[in-house]
Amino acid sequence: MTDNKTDPAAEAALLEAYAAGDADAARALASRYTPLVFAHAFRMLNDRAEAEDVAQDAMLRLWRQAPGWDAAGAASVRTWLYRVTANLCIDRLRKTRPVGLPEELEIADTAPGAEARMQSEARRMALDEALMQLPDRQRQAVMLRHIEGLGNTEIAQIMDIGPRAVESLTARGKRALTALLSGQRKDLGYTDDTIQTS
Numbered sequence: 001m002t003d004n005k006t007d008p009a010a011e012a013a014l015l016e017a018y019a020a021g022d023a024d025a026a027r028a029l030a031s032r033y034t035p036l037v038f039a040h041a042f043r044m045l046n047d048r049a050e051a052e053d054v055a056q057d058a059m060l061r062l063w064r065q066a067p068g069w070d071a072a073g074a075a076s077v078r079t080w081l082y083r084v085t086a087n088l089c090i091d092r093l094r095k096t097r098p099v100g101l102p103e104e105l106e107i108a109d110t111a112p113g114a115e116a117r118m119q120s121e122a123r124r125m126a127l128d129e130a131l132m133q134l135p136d137r138q139r140q141a142v143m144l145r146h147i148e149g150l151g152n153t154e155i156a157q158i159m160d161i162g163p164r165a166v167e168s169l170t171a172r173g174k175r176a177l178t179a180l181l182s183g184q185r186k187d188l189g190y191t192d193d194t195i196q197t198s
Contacts, residue, residue, distance in 0.1 A: 011077040012069060019067040026063075033077065034059055037085050043143050044089040046128055054088045082144070082158040090136050130180040138173035145170050 017025035037058045042051035061084055062077070131139050137159070144155045145166070152163045152170075159166065 008076050015062075015066040015069045015077065018063070019069075029062070029077075030059065033062070033081055036078065037081055040082060040085050040143070040148065041089055043131075043147055044086065044140065045092060046132055050092060054085060054092065057088055058085045079154055079157050082148075082150075082154075083160070086140050086158060090140070093136060126181060126184055127177070130177050133180060134173055134176055138169050138176065141166055141169035142173035142177065146174075 014025045014029050018029055034055055038051055038055040041054035041058075042048060045051050045054065058081055062081060065080075131143065134142065140159060141155060144150045144158060145152070150158075152166045155166045156163045159169075161169075
């Protein structure tokens, strides 16, 4: 999860420096935002190669946008990148609709805690698979809220909808995840009535 505190003026200054040819500004922007963009794309697509392509495309779009960046009128760089990344991912999902099964489990060793690690991995895989079954907008809202830890206002900016629509999408997404995962409670080692989705 990334730091939710960003300084729009500092972001704009970095973009301006990059647009003027400052290589240090380019490195700073890339090191700050590429991991964030990749992680978000990977969560949406559940495919490492596709996520790398999306991250590269989103950063290229930022580089192209830099010379004309309007700090006063634009969203923060992070919000803008989340929106671009989400749109690129949704475009890919609509074209391909992959099943998106997670990578195979690693062979567990016999060291203490191997069973707990396997159960944690099984839970992560079940959640990833359930997330991939949600409609695109619900999946995006749930991931931004409960995995990325963003607030409703920023999610609304990213998704270009109102905060109430974010609340509705998130609530519907959580209900759908609960329904999708409820039949697996025992297999996933849950003993209470709550299916954890984050």
